[in-house]
Amino acid sequence: MKSRIQASLAATVAALALGACANMTHEEKSTVAGAAIGGVAGSALTGGSTTGTLGGAVVGGVVGHEVGKRN
Numbered sequence: 001m002k003s004r005i006q007a008s009l010a011a012t013v014a015a016l017a018l019g020a021c022a023n024m025t026h027e028e029k030s031t032v033a034g035a036a037i038g039g040v041a042g043s044a045l046t047g048g049s050t051t052g053t054l055g056g057a058v059v060g061g062v063v064g065h066e067v068g069k070r071n
Contacts, residue, residue, distance in 0.1 A: 004048055011040045027068035034064015 015036035024032075038060015039053050046052025 004044065007043050007048060007053070008040050011036050011043075025068075027065060030068025031061050031065040034067070035061035038063070 015033060035057045039057035041060070042056015043049075043053040045056070
């Protein structure tokens with residue numbers, strides 16, 4: 001449980017730090033947000049496995065990228 005909380009906090013801090021970049025396009029911000037959310041979700045769904053976290057981040061990044069292109 002403690003490692004899950006730490007992973008969630010680390011992902012949140014990373015997303016906020018990267019999301020604060022002023023010269024990122026909307027598409028780039030969407031990609032970063034999707035990857036962060038996907039990584040946290042993948043970690044939670046697989047009990048904190050590295051593969052689940054990375055897989056979730058990849059899928060979330062792709063989805064965020066595609067959503068960002070439409071707006």
